[in-house]
Amino acid sequence: MTLQDFALSPRRIGAILLRHLYVLRSSWPRLVEMAYWPTMQMIIWGFVSQFLYTQTSYVAQAFGVLMAGVMLWDVLFRGQLGFSLSFLEEMWAHNLANLYVSPLRPAEHIIALMAMSVVRTLIGVLPAAVLAILLYKFSIFDMGLPLLAFYVNLVMMAWGIGMLSTSLLMRYGLGAENLVWFIIFLLAPISAIYYPVTVLPAWLQPIAWCLPSTHVFEGMREVLFHQHFNLTLFWGAVGLNVIYILVGLGVYLIAFRSARERGALLQMGE
């Protein structure tokens, strides 16, 4: 093996991005669908927040805590789905063999899927964020730079989980398709999205702290309640994300090799 065998090509990564952008461009219902659920959630939780604002002191301290939670959770959900769905589209299309008989490296494919997850989160969450400004005069962008830190950490976690769920697809084929949709919801209760991690039973709290998302949502509440960006939480999330991505990458490459041993790349599909 030489370095040439591992060289990454921005051109080939761009080719995979182009393939998915063509799909998005060709179907406006898809674009609407991507923005639909985040917007719906934001509207529902926005009204709930407005109600609670008048009822409880907890939320009264930071009107947007629930709405920010909803939107940032959607970054994680859409990010993971954006990664895995882009891979699933190749399976549905019976196109994986075409891709992998071309000079495309698995690492280039992964980078393209990561980029698509960013595109899909932006398409999904930005309209909801803008609508929140118009409906409730709540701007998530008021968080400033910390928002960028939260966004980056959640997207990184989405990539790690996305690589794991895509590995399941490579191993079990479309039989594992439903896992892609709900795998992230398994993490929702212990991600401390809408409540502090201290609300969880004591034995569950250490597990919750193993999730980068828990650090992000705790950090988000500190910004909203105390206007303080907690660097310990930030670096905790970054450290965990590095581990998640390395583990995800390792599992993906093992699953890819296993698929090549079983001949699954040629036959994977509906």
Next chain:
Amino acid sequence: MSEPVILVEGLSKRFGPVIAVDELSFSAPGGTVIGLLGGNGAGKTTSIAMLLGLLIPTSGSIRILGEDMLKHRYRVLGRMNFSSPYVDLPRRLTPRQNLRVFATLYAVADPTRRIAELGEELALNEFIDRPCGSLSAGQKTRVALAKALLNRPELLLLDEPTASLDPDTADWVRHYLETFRKETGATILLASHNMAEVERLCSEVLMMRRGRVVDRGKPADLLRRYGRANLEEVFLDIARERGHGVAAPAEEAKPEAG
């Protein structure tokens, strides 16, 4: 003497206890058309998948265009290409969009011009901007062939290139492949169970049965050896274990479905 474009030695693939391909060895000099001929489960698709690097062999070696495919496949993947009726192009994309994506993957110089050339040669232009999902089988085959020819491959691997096509379209595809080979000097490996196709296109035929090569030779030599009028009769002799050079049967096997 230059190295053959394909050099396969002792290639085997096992799926658990099942032997899908058993000690396959052959070589393909540049500019030839080699046919892998055999019935369902003979090991043709499995063999092609191993040559493409989609499937890791259990044992054996593969050298393509002078490179060891098991170690350095990325050095040659850009110089070869592949088409199969079992592999589709994304249905939501138009042929033009699909060809643009693959032209970028293969680093085709001036992709717009190359796509226009192929559009002309393969008569794609009347449907080149329609979604692939709306095309007929014949149109899809031509688009798949255009994708396989985008990078002007030195080695073209075709798995049943005329399967499910009407006789007119199938004849058109065969004629196109003959012309392509003559004009470019490319080497073609063709897997088929269409005897007429193999007889017409191939300079050498490997007859496969249940993972093993049971006979090989030029089509005319095979006809002479078996005393038959066409390859279909030779195929039936082999399939029914008449004639000579026939191996003991093994279990059928295919790569695992996902």
